[in-house]
Amino acid sequence: MSSDRTKKTKPADHPGTLIAESIKALGSGFATTAKHLLRRPVTEQYPEQKRVLPERSRARIVLTRDPDGRERCVACYLCSAVCPVSCISMQSTGGEGGRRVAAWFRINFSRCIYCGLCEEACPTSAIQLTPDFENCRQDILEMVFEKDDLLVDHGGRDDRYCFYRHAGIATDTAGKGEHVNEQPPVDAKSNLP
Ligand code: SF4
Numbered sequence: 001m002s003s004d005r006t007k008k009t010k011p012a013d014h015p016g017t018l019i020a021e022s023i024k025a026l027g028s029g030f031a032t033t034a035k036h037l038l039r040r041p042v043t044e045q046y047p048e049q050k051r052v053l054p055e056r057s058r059a060r061i062v063l064t065r066d067p068d069g070r071e072r073c074v075a076c077y078l079c080s081a082v083c084p085v086s087c088i089s090m091q092s093t094g095g096e097g098g099r100r101v102a103a104w105f106r107i108n109f110s111r112c113i114y115c116g117l118c119e120e121a122c123p124t125s126a127i128q129l130t131p132d133f134e135n136c137r138q139d140i141l142e143m144v145f146e147k148d149d150l151l152v153d154h155g156g157r158d159d160r161y162c163f164y165r166h167a168g169i170a171t172d173t174a175g176k177g178e179h180v181n182e183q184p185p186v187d188a189k190s191n192l193p
């Protein structure tokens with residue numbers, strides 16, 4: 001005698017049980033439908049009525065400025081390196097007062113997946129994702145944003161942070177040892193015997 005013949009039918013596999021579960025699932029589905037039939041429809045009249053998204057929603061990307069109104073981006077390429085779809089490109093150059101800036105900065109939004117990794121990687125809080133989701137264009141070439149399109153005149157979420165006040169780099173903002181929580185530089189020759 002094969003082992004299949006001796007095997008008892010489990011209660012869950014019993015035809016009666018399966019039929020009962022199917023009827024229960026059907027009833028639950030119809031009950032949900034009936035519940036929504038009696039509700040008022042919720043239709044968003046977009047674009048006349050625009051939903052306000054949460055502050056940390058990830059949509060259009062901007063380049064922000066520090067409290068002095070100067071560009072935060074130091075063209076370190078970290079955002080470009082971390083971007084999983086390689087949609088950020090730039091060229092660094094020396095700016096005014098010992099600062100380093102991006103000569104040009106470009107984001108191809110037709111490739112961006114709004115993952116937010118560029119914002120996570122940025123050491124200066126320059127690049128930030130905003131809740132502005134109205135970023136579609138009919139012409140795909142218009143989805144390529146240059147620095148002038150990206151640069152805004154505020155600090156975004158963190159409007160008090162200035163990288164150069166913490167960086168330890170002498171610029172026209174502060175000299176060596178003059179930054180926040182920074183000790184004066186040690187004269188190496190003073191350690192000589
Ligand atoms: S949000 Fe993601 S995909 Fe878009 S630019 Fe930043 S790192 Fe790249």
Ligand code: SF4
Pocket residue numbers: 072073074075076077078079080090118121122123124125126127
């Ligand atoms: S946006 Fe931030 S991470 Fe990207 S190059 Fe500028 S400073 Fe570096």
